[in-house]
Amino acid sequence: MAGIFIEKFKEGYDRAFNNQWPLWLGGILIGLLSILTFAWSRPWGVFGGIKVWGDWVFQSLGLYQGRVLSPVTSSSSILSFGLIFGAFGSALLSRQFSLRKSPKLELVKGLVGGSLMGVGASLAAGCNVGGFYIATSALSFSGLAMMIGLIIGAYIGLRYLLWEMEKFPAAPAPAASGGSKEGGIDWSKVQPWFGVAVFIAGIVIAIVYSQWAYTALGGLLLFGMAFGLVIQRARFCFVRAFRDPFMTGEGEAPRAVALSLIISMAGFIIIKYMGFRPEGMYVPPRFWIGGLSGGIIFGMGMVVAGGCGSGTLWRVGEGHLKLWAALLTFSLVGSLWSKFMDVTGLINYIGESLYMPNIMGYLWTFVLIVAVMIAYAWVATWNEETDKFTVF
Amino acid sequence: MVDDIKADETLDCRGLSCPMPILKTKKEIGKMAKGQILEIFSTDPGTGNDLPSFAKRGGHEYLGNKEDQGFVRYYIKKG
Numbered sequence: 001m002a003g004i005f006i007e008k009f010k011e012g013y014d015r016a017f018n019n020q021w022p023l024w025l026g027g028i029l030i031g032l033l034s035i036l037t038f039a040w041s042r043p044w045g046v047f048g049g050i051k052v053w054g055d056w057v058f059q060s061l062g063l064y065q066g067r068v069l070s071p072v073t074s075s076s077s078i079l080s081f082g083l084i085f086g087a088f089g090s091a092l093l094s095r096q097f098s099l100r101k102s103p104k105l106e107l108v109k110g111l112v113g114g115s116l117m118g119v120g121a122s123l124a125a126g127c128n129v130g131g132f133y134i135a136t137s138a139l140s141f142s143g144l145a146m147m148i149g150l151i152i153g154a155y156i157g158l159r160y161l162l163w164e165m166e167k168f169p170a171a172p173a174p175a176a177s178g179g180s181k182e183g184g185i186d187w188s189k190v191q192p193w194f195g196v197a198v199f200i201a202g203i204v205i206a207i208v209y210s211q212w213a214y215t216a217l218g219g220l221l222l223f224g225m226a227f228g229l230v231i232q233r234a235r236f237c238f239v240r241a242f243r244d245p246f247m248t249g250e251g252e253a254p255r256a257v258a259l260s261l262i263i264s265m266a267g268f269i270i271i272k273y274m275g276f277r278p279e280g281m282y283v284p285p286r287f288w289i290g291g292l293s294g295g296i297i298f299g300m301g302m303v304v305a306g307g308c309g310s311g312t313l314w315r316v317g318e319g320h321l322k323l324w325a326a327l328l329t330f331s332l333v334g335s336l337w338s339k340f341m342d343v344t345g346l347i348n349y350i351g352e353s354l355y356m357p358n359i360m361g362y363l364w365t366f367v368l369i370v371a372v373m374i375a376y377a378w379v380a381t382w383n384e385e386t387d388k389f390t391v392f
Numbered sequence: 393m394v395d396d397i398k399a400d401e402t403l404d405c406r407g408l409s410c411p412m413p414i415l416k417t418k419k420e421i422g423k424m425a426k427g428q429i430l431e432i433f434s435t436d437p438g439t440g441n442d443l444p445s446f447a448k449r450g451g452h453e454y455l456g457n458k459e460d461q462g463f464v465r466y467y468i469k470k471g
Contacts, residue, residue, distance in 0.1 A: 020441050100407065102407045106408060161411070161415060165419065235438050235441065243411070248418075248445075250449065306409045315409070318437070320409050323409070
């Protein structure tokens with residue numbers, strides 16, 4: 001009897017953690033998580049936390065006057081940390097964690113890409129998540145402006161990579177030493193146990209936050225970890241949604257992101273329409289210069305770095321050192337550029353807050369966003385056959 | 393079966409992360425003759441899914457993979 005139970009458990013574990021989850025499933029789960037997170041307390045975000053970390057560094061160095069948000073108690077920081085931690089735990093459970101070294105050129109691309117993402121996300125008031133996915137879910141016109149920017153930026157970034165590949169056929173880094181049996185320990189057997197420990201730790205931390213009257217934050221930590229796990233298992237990459245049509249002609253990622261966004265937006269529109277959350281929430285003053293220019297710059301950065309906002313944090317959790325480099329500059333440059341825009345007043349010239357229902361009502365807003373997403377998915381699918389946009 | 397494969401060319405993509413392994417594979421396979429086999433070393437977990445998709449789209453045959461010390465060897469036959 002117990003034998004059958006163990007058999008079934010092993011099967012389930014195998015399916016969940018030894019196989020990549022389909023992209024469409026990742027998209028659906030992310031869409032649902034996005035709605036639940038918003039309903040719980042506030043929308044999912046990634047750059048916010050990254051910026052808080054950068055702010056905290058400069059604050060500690062005495063560069064910034066005034067107060068900055070705390071990495072320990074600010075919701076954005078908790079969400080971003082949660083993503084890394086959840087992806088880390090998920091990678092361990094899947095025996096995919098490994099400190100992956102990179103050749104020097106790749107590390108430089110990580111640093112440069114991260115910097116561009118820091119600038120772009122500051123301009124757009126968010127990365128692929130906050131500036132595009134959540135902004136559009138929240139019915140902010142700036143989200144669509146960023147979407148156009150991301151398409152343009154991804155194209156430019158890809159052009160650069162192709163040029164670089166011709167000019168600098170780089171020598172790869174030496175293989176990770178020893179493989180899975182370093183130091184006499186068979187890491188492939190041990191990793192899953194650490195993975196379990198990570199998720200238990202997450203629950204414990206959430207309980208501790210609750211004891212200190214920070215229950216909302218505790219929940220956000222768990223939501224962040226859930227995002228990290230889903231994204232890692234499905235290898236859900238927003239960069240692919242913008243880059244693949246040009247690079248490989250594949251339309252799978254555009255379709256998955258479009259589906260995911262429609263689900264998330266449907267949930268947000270109900271929540272806002274019912275007055276359960278304020279209409280103005282997450283409708284940043286970035287239409288259209290901030291959204292568009294931010295999207296272009298962020299798009300270039302994410303392709304060069306090999307990860308967007310969520311993608312960078314996920315891969316940090318998986319052990320890709322190039323993305324650690326990207327995260328470093330993403331947070332430091334992101335913090336500095338945001339501060340610069342603030343101090344110089346530049347921030348006042350990059351757009352207004354444009355809530356789509358104020359212009360066209362809730363019904364047409366829903367129709368328009370769905371139409372844009374379906375159109376995007378449809379063109380990407382058409383491109384799969386015709387390769388009209390495929391560059392390479 | 394994967395053990396018996398004799399590769400005509402080898403592409404070392406260890407340490408490279410997405411999208412470099414696929415970009416380099418596409419470029420390398422473009423230089424090869426039909427029927428030739430390309431062996432790719434990669435440390436990126438995504439390669440395992442990207443490569444079969446790429447093969448299918450490009451009309452090539454994905455032959456399989458073999459785990460090695462700290463990386464994976466992938467085999468693809470130009471179609």
